[in-house]
Amino acid sequence: MVNDLNEVLKYADNQREFVITLYREFIPIKALAPENGGDGEWDRANYLLNVVRKYFDEVKVIEASDNRVSRGSRPNIVALIKGLDMSRTYWVIAHMDTVPEGDRSLWSYDPFKATVVSDTIYGRGVEDDGQGIVMGITVGKVLRELGIKPPINYGLILASDEEVNSKYGIRYVIDKEPNLITGRDLVVVPDAGNADGTMIEIAEKGILWVKVTVYGKQAHASLPELGLNAYRLGSELTLEIDRKLHETFNHEDALFIPPKSTFEPTKVEPNVGNVNTIPGRHVFYIDCRILPKYNIDDVLKIIKDTASNYCSSHGCRVDIEVISRDDPVQPTSADSEIVRRLSKAIRVVRGLEPRLMGIGGGTYARYLRARGIPVAVWMTSKETAHAPDEHVLLTDVINDIKTVVVSLLTEP
Ligand SMILES: [Zn+2]
Incomplete structure (x- = not known):
């Protein structure tokens, strides 16, 4: 249907100036959640809305009320280019919010200016998830300017609130409009990837954060x-607990990196302020990343049983509290259409063989997968998200645009 794919790819190659300009204009507009000391995403969304309206047929905003920010809501932009078959959509879902810059003295460049140094662009949010934003918009621009009607709709969602928990972002969007994205659609979430763009993430571990409080009796240290x-x-x-968890949940699944469930004691709360007092209370936390074959309730039961057994034989009291819980969801099938399309496009554009993987981190793909929607989490990434000197390579951004265009326009 597209007579000359090479023509399209050449056109995409010529989008470098557009990509740089886009970055230079929106990176200085902060988009921080109130939890991160910000006023939400509206300023950035308003800029992006003006850009998106130029290239998409239909654009709307789904607002999630949030009285903590001055506009009273968090914006989620939904944009669509109509396809020949309008019953299905190829979605790119990116997020507008970022984390703060962190320790400014660790940055070599101003985090709120997109600084271009030959092929590299530096700035907070250029990768996470500016790369997804720029890719998603530029794909629309290429289609529009070449007058290409894609075989199915091309949709772009620019969501809010990913860095906190997506409550006002993609979770709100799919609750509010359950028919917007369906299991027949194709979804790419450009929010994680590897350096050569060969990793397609199709699975995520379940995540459980537990707080354990042990009560003893305070006394003089002497x-x-x-x-x-x-x-x-x-x-x-x-x-x-650490021993029990590792012993019980020891299955390995080679799809995942690392292949096992992980259980890590992490944070400890401060206890007494002086050296010569025996603390009467000790609080620690465990971060668990659980393979989809396990049930989080079983993990919790091991933690609770181990704690109560230990305390009943040592005379202490213990409280177990779940701080955060994301149950593992069924992975996207390796044979799903989006994975096959993307795999083929990676071979065409990159000349490399894609690798399907599962990760321990969480993206909002899990909320979509939980509804039976196949999702490929993919982009080319130097993995500098949240770090000082966050950066992307312009060449990677352009290659990602080309990859998505090819996967949209050609049959798998
Ligand atoms: Zn992100």
Whole structure:
């Protein structure tokens, strides 16, 4: 249907100036969630809306009310270019919000200016998820300017709130409009990837964060028999739980990196302020990343049973609290159409063999997969998200645009 794909790819190659201009205009407009000390995404969304309206047939905003920000809502932009078959859509879903710049002294460039140094662009959010934004918009521009009607609709969603928990972002969008994205659609989430663009993420582990509070008895450090050292008990319990979890949930799945479930004791809360007091309370946290074959309730049960057994034999008391829980969802099938289309496009554009993978991190693909929508999480990434000197290579951005165009326009 497209007579000359090479023509289209050449046109995409010529979008470097457009990409740079786009970055230079929206990177200085901050888009931080209130949890991160910001006023939401509306300023950036208003700029992007003007750009998107030039290239898409239909554009709307789904607003999620949020009284913590001055506009009273968080914007989610939904844009569509109509295809020959209008019953299906190829979606690119990116997020507009970013995390703060972090320690400014660690940056070599102003985080809120997109600085171009030969093929590299630096700035907070240029990768996460500016790369997805720029890719998604530029694909629309290429289609529009070449007068190409894609075989199915091409849709772009620029969502809010990904960096916190997507409550006002993609989760709100799919709750509010459950028929917007369906299981027949094709979805790419450009929000994680590897350096040569060969990794297609099709699965994510479940995530469980648990807070464990051990209560002993505070006393003078010189008279331990009068107290019950919650720090010592908590430390032993930490290792006990750690051992039990690793022993019980030891299955390996080669799709995932790393291939096993992971269980890591992480944060410890401060206890007493002075050296000569035995702490009566010890609080620690465990980060669990769980393979989809396991049930989070079973993991929780092991933690609870281990803790209560330990405390009943040591005279302490223990509280277990779930801080955050994302149950593992069924992975996207390796044979799904979006994976096949993207794989073929990676071979055509990059000349490389794609690799399907599962990760321990979480993207909002999980919310879509939970509804039976196949999702490929993919982009080319130097993995500098959230770091100082976050950057992308212009060549990678252009190659990603070409890859998505090819996967949209050609049969798998
Ligand atoms: Zn992101």
